[in-house]
Amino acid sequence: MKHLLQFELIKCFNRKRAAVSFLLVVGFVAMILVGLWLQDRRHGQRRVADATFSDYLNAPMCVLVAESPGLFLFLPILAAIMGASQVAGEWQAGTLRTMMIRPVSRGGVLLAKFAVLGVYLLLLVAWLFSLTFLMGWAWFGKLGSLIVPQVILGQGNGFIILPADIAIHRLLFSYLLAAVSLWSLASLGLLFGVILEQTATAAMAALGVYFISHIISATGLFTELQRYLPTHHWNWWNRVYVSAIPWPDLLQHGLWIAAYTVACLGLSIGLFLRKDIHS
């Protein structure tokens, strides 16, 4: 298993796809920082809570601003593609055949791929966090308190101000939870990859489920259904910015995410064990 994990890591990080995803994060962060700089130039003196926008424009704020579009939209796309390509990509390239004629168990191969997806997504999220934080710090030259618009928590139009000493911890915690959600989404991509045997189709299917789930949540329809939607739980990372972290709520979301992930992985292994490899 150790060798299998090592091999999967090498394969994952040697792909151009992995390098491109890390480069895309650089471009994304640069875009966010330029946007914040322009905002500061135009509306820097606008009052926000008890101070001005400029007063709150610091490294933690950059990390928070990058989080929503990054973790709602940008990284889920990468997670779905990487998840889908784990089996389907090798299927299409014929390398799955090269690998499976070796004495390795099919279940072991999928577990290794799943573990490597976790490592990849954790590193990608860590890269987004650290790059935004360091570049934001270098550009705006400040740390300090974090101002959180309550609108991202679905709690009206006010602001929550987190003091500097806890701001970084909350941001780190939030990004960590987001990495777990992305891992869960990637497991859905992995499942579709096993079923459909084509990366593009499998990624499309996983993203389809992700966005449809979001759309259903946003429309306010199917209220009875909402608690079962994966995105209802995958968005748990924004719950940590309230003054007192709702631990029971987080635990419940965590259990749902674990259940989704285990179901996707279990189903993937079950199907893969019975599948003829014709690639």
Add this chain to the structure above:
Amino acid sequence: MNPVALQTRGLTKRYKGRAVVNQLELTVHAGEIYGFLGPNGAGKTTTMRMILGLVLPDEGEIEVAGQDAISHRLKALRQVGAVVEAPAFYLDLSARRNLMYLGGLSGACRRQRVEEVLELVDLHEVADEAVGTFSFGMKQRLGIAQALIPDSKLILLDEPTNGLDPHGIKDTRELMRRLCRDLGVTIFLSSHLLSEVEQVCDRVGIINQGQKILEDRVEALLKLEHVLYVEVGEPVRARELLSARGWQSEPAGNRNGATNMLKVQADSATAADVNTHLVQAGVRVHQLLPATHSLEQLFVTLTENLRR
């Protein structure tokens, strides 16, 4: 006789109710080169995939070195190397790293062994280049190299000389002979190149429409001046009838699980007599082929007759 390296019994695979491999019985002895022949779509690749655990059989048994390769796949594959269809590698990794990592999946992979096989297939000078830059022939040679890691006792090769230049083909043939002769490796070779099979194989099995129609030593097939291949409806009765007239016969293959093809010690001049004798006794004769000096002729005749 050497111990059995590979054996299939009643091996069957169906797709949408159609049997692509049907009750296949193969026996490959340790240390021999076994040629596995058949026209396109005969079920050769599906058979190889079943042996390697890529495709799950619907019925039957597979044994590799006495080990049940279906229920103990990992154990059975530990000393098996294979190239199935076009070789596929991780294009961003170098040839050496591909071999190291793929070999490692079969257990401990020694760096020295990797260097040996790279030398053997003449890729040592480009071992650090990404496989994505390799030509098809180079990938084919790398495919053979990975099949040799670790020290495989049984190697399954599916069209291993595809895409190779004449030197590469010659080298591959010599390599197969050397592996078999010097290292005692058993080779299961699927090929369309009958001249190649004729030159390197000890025994051949011919399949068509998923069924074995003939299995014999190449030497015997090529020296058959007084042999007729007769496919009959009732092989046991046919053998008795032939024996009564002094024609010795033995089973030479199977269809539908029974041995229907007989190898009869009689020359082509007496073919009409054999036919008349069997038909008059009420035994249906499906085909009657005088043995030829070329495997190609025999292959074409056998598979074309069955196609009709």
